[in-house]
Amino acid sequence: MKLVKYLKPYWFFAVMTPLTMIGEVLIDLILPTLMSKIVDEGVLGHNFELILRTGLMMLGCAVIGGICGVGSSAFSGATSHSFSRDLRNDAFSKVMDLSFQQTDKFTTGSLVTRMTTDINLIQQFVDLVLRIFVRSFMMFAGGIIMMLRLNIDFGIVLVIALPIELIAMFIIVGKASPLFKTLQKKLDKVNSVVQENVSGARVVKAYVREDFETKRFSKANDDLTQTALKVQKTMAILGPILTIVLNISVVAIIFIGGEKIQAQASDMKIGSIMAAITYITQILHSITMVSMMFQSITRAKASAERINEILETEPEIISGKDKIDSIGEIEFENVDFYYPGFEGKTVINNLNLKIKKGENIAILGSTGSGKTSLINLIARFYDVSSGTLKIDGKDIREIDLNSLRDKISIVMQKTELFSGTVSSNLRWGNEEASEDEMKKAAEIAEAFEFIDNMPDKFEGYVAEKGASLSGGQKQRMSIARSILKKPDVLIFDDSTSALDLSTEARLRRKLFESMKGTTVITIAQRIASIKNCDRIAVIDDGNLVAIGTHDELLETSEVYRDIYESQTKKGDVVNA
Ligand code: DCP
Numbered sequence: 258m259k260l261v262k263y264l265k266p267y268w269f270f271a272v273m274t275p276l277t278m279i280g281e282v283l284i285d286l287i288l289p290t291l292m293s294k295i296v297d298e299g300v301l302g303h304n305f306e307l308i309l310r311t312g313l314m315m316l317g318c319a320v321i322g323g324i325c326g327v328g329s330s331a332f333s334g335a336t337s338h339s340f341s342r343d344l345r346n347d348a349f350s351k352v353m354d355l356s357f358q359q360t361d362k363f364t365t366g367s368l369v370t371r372m373t374t375d376i377n378l379i380q381q382f383v384d385l386v387l388r389i390f391v392r393s394f395m396m397f398a399g400g401i402i403m404m405l406r407l408n409i410d411f412g413i414v415l416v417i418a419l420p421i422e423l424i425a426m427f428i429i430v431g432k433a434s435p436l437f438k439t440l441q442k443k444l445d446k447v448n449s450v451v452q453e454n455v456s457g458a459r460v461v462k463a464y465v466r467e468d469f470e471t472k473r474f475s476k477a478n479d480d481l482t483q484t485a486l487k488v489q490k491t492m493a494i495l496g497p498i499l500t501i502v503l504n505i506s507v508v509a510i511i512f513i514g515g516e517k518i519q520a521q522a523s524d525m526k527i528g529s530i531m532a533a534i535t536y537i538t539q540i541l542h543s544i545t546m547v548s549m550m551f552q553s554i555t556r557a558k559a560s561a562e563r564i565n566e567i568l569e570t571e572p573e574i575i576s577g578k579d580k581i582d583s584i585g586e587i588e589f590e591n592v593d594f595y596y597p598g599f600e601g602k603t604v605i606n607n608l609n610l611k612i613k614k615g616e617n618i619a620i621l622g623s624t625g626s627g628k629t630s631l632i633n634l635i636a637r638f639y640d641v642s643s644g645t646l647k648i649d650g651k652d653i654r655e656i657d658l659n660s661l662r663d664k665i666s667i668v669m670q671k672t673e674l675f676s677g678t679v680s681s682n683l684r685w686g687n688e689e690a691s692e693d694e695m696k697k698a699a700e701i702a703e704a705f706e707f708i709d710n711m712p713d714k715f716e717g718y719v720a721e722k723g724a725s726l727s728g729g730q731k732q733r734m735s736i737a738r739s740i741l742k743k744p745d746v747l748i749f750d751d752s753t754s755a756l757d758l759s760t761e762a763r764l765r766r767k768l769f770e771s772m773k774g775t776t777v778i779t780i781a782q783r784i785a786s787i788k789n790c791d792r793i794a795v796i797d798d799g800n801l802v803a804i805g806t807h808d809e810l811l812e813t814s815e816v817y818r819d820i821y822e823s824q825t826k827k828g829d830v831v832n833a
């Protein structure tokens with residue numbers, strides 16, 4: 258119920274809803290009594306004028322009641338929808354702040370369900386509380402009062418019917434409650450399977466796993482249906498019980514009323530019996546409404562917990578306070594790193610490395626040696642486990658995160674493009690970039706030609722995740738995007754692996770000519786790609802085993818020589 262604060266800005270609407278609702282309920286309560294007056298005094302008393310007058314009064318009341326009803330719907334709608342919008346916005350920006358690790362823990366499917374279904378359920382709940390709760394409570398109490406005012410003898414019906422109905426309701430709702438939580442979990446599962454398969458559709462097809470995945474989906478889907486049916490079945494009993502109680506009560510009222518009229522024991526009249534039937538319907542109906550509320554409470558509670566879980570997750574990476582406007586020297590000082598939660602498994606081992614401003618440094622190492630992990634530290638996607646990483650002598654944890662990342666461009670190992678146009682993708686790096694700057698960046702990245710050959714050129718459409726481009730095209734687009742950002746530090750994580758060697762060599766030559774003064778860190782598997790770098794750092798199993806120029810390393814490092822020889826034998830090395 259920490260979510261109540263999201264209602265605060267809309268308190269006026271929230272208060273107006275029950276207020277207008279009170280008007281509607283009062284009128285609903287008055288109408289049957291007026292009706293009984295028409296029957297008892299007008300019809301039976303042959304008083305035509307009274308029938309007309311009371312009839313007009315009823316009409317007027319109905320109009321006012323209608324206006325109040327519309328008003329309360331409008332107010333509660335305004336409240337609950339604004340509430341859910343704010344909540345969704347907050348949850349979304351929280352999700353944006355989570356680290357990779359934290360997003361993975363929630364799973365994408367679950368995050369999507371929480372942001373959509375769960376928030377919808379809470380919204381419905383808010384709507385229900387504002388309207389139905391007040392309504393049923395007033396109906397319940399008001400109905401009882403009005404009914405007893407008609408004739409105190411009807412009390413006996415209430416004394417018997419109400420407890421039966423209440424007990425039935427508590428038992429059944431109590432049984433169904435735990436199932437709602439399970440229901441939400443099953444829905445997560447379905448969403449996860451959908452999510453995974455839609456985003457991995459190509460792989461699923463390539464491995465002819467459609468059948469398997471379809472079965473997996475069916476299972477998740479069936480599970481969901483089973484639970485939903487169980488909830489339904491449990492709740493289904495409630496309806497008939499309530500109807501039976503209602504019908505018996507109606508019969509009882511007619512019976513008691515009829516007896517009294519026959520015996521002329523009290524001033525019981527036909528009109529009162531009619532009105533009493535309407536009141537008992539209203540009273541019992543309001544109990545049904547309350548039971549719906551309880552259902553909604555349990556569901557909304559489960560959903561609120563799930564939303565709170567997102568809102569209360571502390572981002573693992575907390576921004577420092579010092580804003581920076583440039584990045585010069587980057588220094589690793591005795592840095593150890595393991596992924597959070599995998600304490601025993603060090604990925605980077607006591608690393609000491611100083612990268613000078615404007616240096617063109619390469620990182621070489623076999624797969625799984627820790628190269629990506631190393632550069633993730635520089636953009637602070639993760640924090641070092643021990644030791645310090647300094648930017649111009651300042652601990653990276655003291656630096657404002659946005660100002661840090663603003664100065665770094667990373668071309669990730671797995672390129673990520675977004676649906677939109679070529680230019681909208683390139684301008685991610687720099688929204689204000691001019692047409693010329695954009696073309697120049699594409700030119701450097703060897704991307705100009707293929708973009709220019711697209712029918713719509715820079716306004717050409719790029720599908721989600723860049724699915725409409727080849728692997729090499731995606732890589733070059735990402736490189737152009739990173740160049741356009743004009744960073745102080747440019748990091749290429751195996752970003753030219755899909756390019757042929759001569760295109761790669763051309764790209765790198767143009768890059769260095771145009772980006773003088775920028776620190777460039779290149780991760781590569783092929784020595785040919787990096788042999789002209791100022792320095793090459795050789796990483797093996799998380800350890801920095803050698804560092805130097807290509808020629809120095811050939812002399813001093815056995816690991817480097819081995820890699821070099823294995824690649825030259827394949828005729829892989831060309832002069833860049
Ligand atoms: N690792 C992990 N959790 C992650 C990412 C990686 O436990 N979220 C592990 C897997 C490897 C080690 O960390 O054993 C180093 O992974 P890197 O991604 O840093 O390895 P490289 O980038 O060097 O490998 P590649 O050349 O294949 O990209």
Ligand code: MG
Nearest residue numbers: 628629630670
């Ligand atoms: Mg990697």
